[in-house]
Amino acid sequence: MDYWAKGCGLPRGGWYSVGVVALFIVLPFVYGNHDLLFNMMMYLALAQGINVLFGFTGYLPFGYVGFFGSGAYGASLAVLLLHLPPVLALLVGAVIAVLLALLLAPLLRLSGAYFAIASLAASEVVYYIVSNPHLESLTQGPYGISLARAYDADASYAAMVVVLALAFGVVVYLRNSHLGLALQAIREEPVSAEFAGVNVVRERTCAWLLSAALAGLAGGTYAWHVSVFYPKSVFDLNISVFAIVFTLFGGVATLLGPIVGTLLLYGLYNWIGISQPEYFQLVFGIVIVMLVLFLPNGLASLLRRVNVHVP
Amino acid sequence: MSPSALLVVERLSKHFGAFQALDGLSLKLASGEILGLVGPNGSGKTTAINVISGVYTADAGTIHFDGQPVGGLPIHRRAHLGINRTFQVPKPFKGLTVSENLEIAAVYSGAGRDEIGKCLEFLELAPLAGREAASLNSAQQKRLDLARALIARPRLLLVDELAAGLNPAELQRMAQTLMTIASSGVALLVVEHLLSFLRELTSRVVVMDAGREIFEGPLDVAARDPQVIDIFLGG
Numbered sequence A: 001m002d003y004w005a006k007g008c009g010l011p012r013g014g015w016y017s018v019g020v021v022a023l024f025i026v027l028p029f030v031y032g033n034h035d036l037l038f039n040m041m042m043y044l045a046l047a048q049g050i051n052v053l054f055g056f057t058g059y060l061p062f063g064y065v066g067f068f069g070s071g072a073y074g075a076s077l078a079v080l081l082l083h084l085p086p087v088l089a090l091l092v093g094a095v096i097a098v099l100l101a102l103l104l105a106p107l108l109r110l111s112g113a114y115f116a117i118a119s120l121a122a123s124e125v126v127y128y129i130v131s132n133p134h135l136e137s138l139t140q141g142p143y144g145i146s147l148a149r150a151y152d153a154d155a156s157y158a159a160m161v162v163v164l165a166l167a168f169g170v171v172v173y174l175r176n177s178h179l180g181l182a183l184q185a186i187r188e189e190p191v192s193a194e195f196a197g198v199n200v201v202r203e204r205t206c207a208w209l210l211s212a213a214l215a216g217l218a219g220g221t222y223a224w225h226v227s228v229f230y231p232k233s234v235f236d237l238n239i240s241v242f243a244i245v246f247t248l249f250g251g252v253a254t255l256l257g258p259i260v261g262t263l264l265l266y267g268l269y270n271w272i273g274i275s276q277p278e279y280f281q282l283v284f285g286i287v288i289v290m291l292v293l294f295l296p297n298g299l300a301s302l303l304r305r306v307n308v309h310v311p
Numbered sequence B: 001m002s003p004s005a006l007l008v009v010e011r012l013s014k015h016f017g018a019f020q021a022l023d024g025l026s027l028k029l030a031s032g033e034i035l036g037l038v039g040p041n042g043s044g045k046t047t048a049i050n051v052i053s054g055v056y057t058a059d060a061g062t063i064h065f066d067g068q069p070v071g072g073l074p075i076h077r078r079a080h081l082g083i084n085r086t087f088q089v090p091k092p093f094k095g096l097t098v099s100e101n102l103e104i105a106a107v108y109s110g111a112g113r114d115e116i117g118k119c120l121e122f123l124e125l126a127p128l129a130g131r132e133a134a135s136l137n138s139a140q141q142k143r144l145d146l147a148r149a150l151i152a153r154p155r156l157l158l159v160d161e162l163a164a165g166l167n168p169a170e171l172q173r174m175a176q177t178l179m180t181i182a183s184s185g186v187a188l189l190v191v192e193h194l195l196s197f198l199r200e201l202t203s204r205v206v207v208m209d210a211g212r213e214i215f216e217g218p219l220d221v222a223a224r225d226p227q228v229i230d231i232f233l234g235g
Helices: A014-030 A034-057 A062-080 A086-103 A105-109 A112-130 A133-139 A153-176 A178-188 A190-195 A200-226 A237-250 A256-275 A277-294 A299-305 B045-053 B075-081 B098-109 B113-122 B138-151 B168-183 B195-201 B226-233
Strands: B005-016 B019-030 B034-038 B060-065 B083-085 B156-160 B187-191 B204-209 B212-218
Touching (some): A014 A034, A014 A153, A014 A256, A034 A153, A034 A178, A034 A200, A034 A237, A034 A256, A062 A086, A062 A112, A062 A200, A086 A105, A086 A153, A086 A200, A105 A112, A105 A200, A112 A133, A153 A178, A153 A200, A178 A190, A178 B098, A190 A200, A190 B138, A237 A256, A237 A299, A256 A277, A256 A299, B005 B045, B005 B187, B019 B034, B019 B187, B034 B045, B034 B168, B034 B195, B045 B083, B045 B156, B045 B187, B075 B083, B075 B098, B098 B138, B113 B138, B138 B156, B168 B187, B168 B195, B187 B195, B204 B226
Parallel strands (some): B034 B187, B034 B204, B083 B156, B156 B187
Antiparallel strands (some): B005 B060, B204 B212
């Protein structure tokens, strides 16, 4: 495998990541809707998190939002209860998401639809625990969280740029490393991967934890950015569905696929949502059906058909 | 335990529900030796390979590899020690290229690019190195399965019905390939239905029926053994 692009000093796909991150650094100076840019970055990061797990190991986590929500709550409670500065609190959010992933690691014994449903159920369990009124003293129950005193739109935007860069970095690493190749082997044929010498349980768990950490970071940063939120808004199944659809639309196990998928579909989502909101669900539904029927391997597969390498 | 035996299997048993797939199987295999494992369908040949390679855990019995008990080790640990296998239905990483299929195993065995190149040449896969494994035909996928096992640098190779579906010319080349592998010191345990193919490889076979060994010795003697004839002809 050619691990490094010749002569440019970055692994393959690295320059695309740098370009997209640079774009989101520059855009706030020329485009006024910073919330849209922030959400776009959030979904780009989440789509790469889904990519790490589904693209490289074949596990489709419908309950991915559970990590996002636990990251949002972990970071928020670190600010409110431990009085940590928001940047440190984001790390706490990531740690909480990783701890949840460790707790749920036995789900990796399942596969296919069973795993997808079990992960969804697990995220619902976490939601009901967090929103339980009896835990009001700890999580504020169903009444939501306010981080008004920590609110800083610019700093949280900058933090999401860093999270995005980190998400790209993880996928670029996997696209160019032995670990990424081993994970793809596990996705293709787990038993053959074992005979190739891969410790399937360890590598799969590694991808699971990495994916959870990215969602936890994104969730914590989202909480900081919006500063007031309810359990339902950070454990909303739509967050999982959007991230999954964006990833699949572009093409999994590539860096560019989820980027293109998110930019196109989230752009479409906002364009229709503003110009023709009454047709939004219809158009989005049609796009998803078309994707499943005609392009199950995403836009990247179109390029591969004509022998174009997709980083 | 024989000092020269690389693999020593003793009283191996495995059941699936009420079905006793292995019932006290014992066998020994030395480095560079080729042992044929034959028997009718359901006699336990593939189960034996699955248990020795770690796909299944034995209910009873022991497996020693190079003097070390390996019965409790996971598959990848056995692969690191030098136990590897091919599959009756090949299981390549279909979405990856032929070359990448080998690179994965090379990472863990320490094999370099040269070794991958030689392995691809040896198994006539070099012209296909950049192709997706999914695009290979059945015979090519079998060779890729074998190449993946070889690049892991096995000392014991379990070969599960590699000859099935190959044409006469491919059978001839495959027999030659397996003998070359054995001549390099790799022990081969070959499960095979095609006795003519097996005859080209080895004279020593273990015949199984209902999970038990019913004969061990030269293939020609097995062909005249009344009990062996009985189970193969169903009399």
